[in-house]
Amino acid sequence: MKIEVRGLTKQFGSVQAVSDVSFTVKEGELLGLLGPSGSGKTTVLRLIAGLETPSGGDIYIDGKRVNDLSVQDRNIGFVFQHYALFKHLTVFENIAFGLKIKKWKPAEIEPRVAELLSLMSLDALEQRYPHQLSGGQRQRVAIARSLAPRPSVLLLDEPFGAVDAKVRQELREWLIRLHDRLNVTSLFVTHDQEEAMEVSGRIIVFSKGKLEQIGSPAEVYEEPATEFVARFIGxxxxxxxxxxxxxxxxxxxxxxxxxxxxxxxxxxxxxxxxxxxxxxxxxxxxxxxxxxxxxxxxxxxxxxxxxxxxxxxxxxxxxxxxxxxxxxxxxxxxxxxxxxxxxxxxxxxxxxxxxxxxxxxxxxx
Amino acid sequence: MIRRLFIGSVCFYFALLLIGPILYLAVQSFDEGIAAFWREVTRPEALHGFMLTLEITAIVLVMNLVFGTITALVLVRQHFAGRTVLSGLIDLPFSVSPVIAGFMLILLFGPETILGTFFGTLGVKVLFAMPAMVLATLFATFPFVVRELTPLLQTIGTDTEEAARTLGANEWQVFLKVTLPMLRWGFVYGATLTVARAIGEFGAVLVVSGNILMLTQTATLHIYQSYVDFNYVGANAVALTLLAVSFAILALLELAKAKAAATLTSAN
The missing domain is CATH 2.40.50.140 (Nucleic acid-binding proteins)
Structure with missing residues (x-):
């Protein structure tokens, strides 16, 4: 098991954002967390990343309990919905950021960034600033930046939510190809059931902080476990x-x-x-x-x-x-x-x- | 027709309020020739005034940058009881007359008060000395950096900082490599406004300084004193110099903006 979550609970004041959620993610899997807005799926992702502290339950990454590990030490890559690029840095500097922090030698940083630039089809853009890129290019830079330090898992929060429909379709197909190639264990959050069906090997459906169903796209579509899933999917x-x-x-x-x-x-x-x-x-x-x-x-x-x-x-x-x-x-x-x-x-x-x-x-x- | 009327009236307004007085000041400064202008600007009292203004401005600028940043970060990021009250109080210096601010300092640090006695026994002179002048100028300039940074911090949000943390950056690295660079234009604008205001501050400083020649007389106080003493050329000359400094600061700001825009477009 690459990631395991047991009885995960998160309370914001009097609001129960996540209640008693348990699931596992297999090595190399591309798994979609699907649910309407406010269903707690993003909170689950942020809890795994260490950006939020759970109110209860345990999180394991690579078989190791990470509850007490800070976000810096969990070795995860995180992709934000609105890219969260460093606006004052070029594309190259953005991708190299994590490598510099982790004290890679300049001789190692350069080839690694070049590798990612070509992998993400960003070759000619390394000296540009984020505001000079299109939405799709920005999100590719954000993915490259998160992948650069070789994270053990990749977490994507509504990665294609901020781009228009046509680019979204391209990015989806592109993410599937990227995953086929790198095989890095990936979790991505979406509220778009079509996107979840198309991209993920398995889907976890959330509603009101609870896990409704885990299964392949065909399973959740043909055999919805709850009324909510039946209504939400298709x-x-x-x-x-x-x-x-x-x-x-x-x-x-x-x-x-x-x-x-x-x-x-x-x-x-x-x-x-x-x-x-x-x-x-x-x-x-x-x-x-x-x-x-x-x-x-x-x-x-x-x-x-x-x-x-x-x-x-x-x-x-x-x-x-x-x-x-x-x-x-x-x-x-x-x-x-x-x-x-x-x-x-x-x-x-x-x-x-x-x-x-x-x-x-x-x-x- | 109406368009011309509007343009014409705006031009007239500017001429009346800005261009006219400045031109007249320039002409009057050189009324007795360049030599007289130079004599007035380099007279020891004037030089001392310039130096004192420079010192106060430098101290106030550094303090505002440090405490303004901390204040803005706390007001935007920390949610605590009384935050809205504090946030509202930030603007108080804009609505309180500087003379009143100076008067409050006199009351607070007077020889009979607890604070006044405390500093008195330590041998530190607060009133009619540098500390009170710095405090008075701080009071007048405090809102500028805070008011530039708070909206910026709100629009930036916390995503970028969180991104840096997921990449392994500790809190200090996040602050130095992400937060500060993202706020840089806020610092530039805040600093410009602070410097301009600090150089021009008069009322509060007049009340707390005692306007002692060669001791607590800033450049603006020197202008006032020269005018009262019927030394019009002296008042005009120093005023024109301060005006030139203000222009230079604004020009530097525009230059920085143009340069930033140029580097951004040239990378395209």
């Missing part, structure tokens, strides 16, 4: 209902719940692409009215309203959309092909709860 339709005779009836929709006892309140979740919509009002059993059409670039999102007033989101690929002549306000029919019961505190569901829905009407006309 779009999901969530309906609430009560079990009666092994069935949850919500409006005219019926979801079989054979293993759940009667009168239990449950939440039913299904992704938009499990909601099939047809122009023909009789193709699927459920009637609805089309309320909105959103163009997402790769596909369309349809918002439909059932007769009972439930609003559902559906995803339709472009080919299918082109076949139909859908117009806002027209009647349509729909079916829900897959669903799952969302985990709720105090209720355990058998794994078979996630199943194909037989009561949604025929899937073929």
């Amino acid at each position: 779009a999901m339709n969530i309906l609430e209902g009560q079990v009666l005779n092994g069935i949850v009836k919500i409006g005219s929709l019926k979801f079989p719940a054979p293993n759940i006892s009667d009168h239990v309140h449950v939440k039913v979740g299904f992704r938009p692409y499990y909601v099939k919509v047809a122009e023909d009002p009789h193709r699927y059993r459920q009637p609805a009215t089309l309320r909105h059409i959103y163009f997402l670039g790769v596909a369309y999102r349809l918002e439909i309203e059932t007769e009972e007033g439930l609003i559902l989101r559906s995803r339709m690929n472009k080919e299918e959309f082109r076949q139909y002549r859908l117009e806002v306000g027209q009647p349509v029919s729909f079916a829900v092909t897959h669903f799952r019961f969302l985990p709720q505190e105090g209720i355990s569901f058998p794994s078979s709860a996630s199943s194909q829905l037989f009561d949604a009407g025929p899937l073929t006309p």
Whole structure:
């Protein structure tokens, strides 16, 4: 284990920023800490770095407890959201800063900085000052500066939060390549679920200072451990209902719940692409009215309203959309092909709860 | 038409307030020729005044840079009860007349007070001597460095310093290699304002110095004394010299700004 965190807790005055968080990071892993703002993910990162002191719990780096080690002695590289470059120093001097502090010889500093400049594609910029660089270049200088003294782990706090969308995409792909090449254990914080899915090997989802789920991007997406994760990662339709005779009836929709006892309140979740919509009002059993059409670039999102007033989101690929002549306000029919019961505190569901829905009407006309 | 009216009125305002008086002062200084001007500027009383002003300014500048930096750091970074009160008090010297400041020092260090008796028994003369003059000038100039540094510290934040710490720098290294260099323009502006104000300080110094010839008479007090003694050329000549010094300081500041801008663009 490269990093291990056990029962980590941090209190700011009366605010519990991090409560009882435990996880491990494997050697060479690229792990994303994902959560909305104020969820405590940045605090966890700063606690590992030593920029904050934990109120409780232990932090291990390379198997060694570092709680009592100062930030200077933890040998970590930290990348700040707003770069935090030394504005009075050139690119070269910024990258060399940590090496000078650690008393590297000038003969060693020069080749190391040159190596990083070429690694980060910053070759011609070494004599520039930070304000003469673009946002993407600044963040690359910041990463080069943190990597220069060969840290044992790299911690990145919302590293691409301050650049525009196009540069952000470039930096993401670039970070993945860099990680493949250097293989330095890296933790990065983001509030962007798409970014977390794309960049990380594993994701840790945070909410309100608590760890919600750890898993691969596919795991947190397909099998959300909590309702929060289900809502936060990707779009999901969530309906609430009560079990009666092994069935949850919500409006005219019926979801079989054979293993759940009667009168239990449950939440039913299904992704938009499990909601099939047809122009023909009789193709699927459920009637609805089309309320909105959103163009997402790769596909369309349809918002439909059932007769009972439930609003559902559906995803339709472009080919299918082109076949139909859908117009806002027209009647349509729909079916829900897959669903799952969302985990709720105090209720355990058998794994078979996630199943194909037989009561949604025929899937073929 | 309205544009011309505005430009014209601004020019007139400047001429009335600044250019006119300065030109008149320059002309009057050389009313009796260059030799008279030189005689007045180099007369022992005037030279002593210049030296005394220089000494007070130097002491006040160093003290303001040191304590101004500490004060700004504490006010921005430390959260303690009474911080807002202290922060508000910083501006007090701007709103209190220097004469009142001097008068407060007289009351505080008078021979009957505890402080006055204390320094008296030590044999240290505070009032009508250098210490009181320095204190009075400090009172008038204290806000400048603090007021330049606080907004700068707020915008800089703590990210850069934290970055230095993650790179292994200890607190002292962080301060010397990161905090101070980032504040350098604040120091330049704060120092310029402090020096300009210290050179020109009159009221507070007049009250606490006693205006003793060749002893506690600063350059501004010398101007005042010459004027009272009907030595108009003497007053004008020393005034013009002080004015020249102020101009020189402002010119140096502009030069430094231009040079900084030039190094930044040439690196492009």
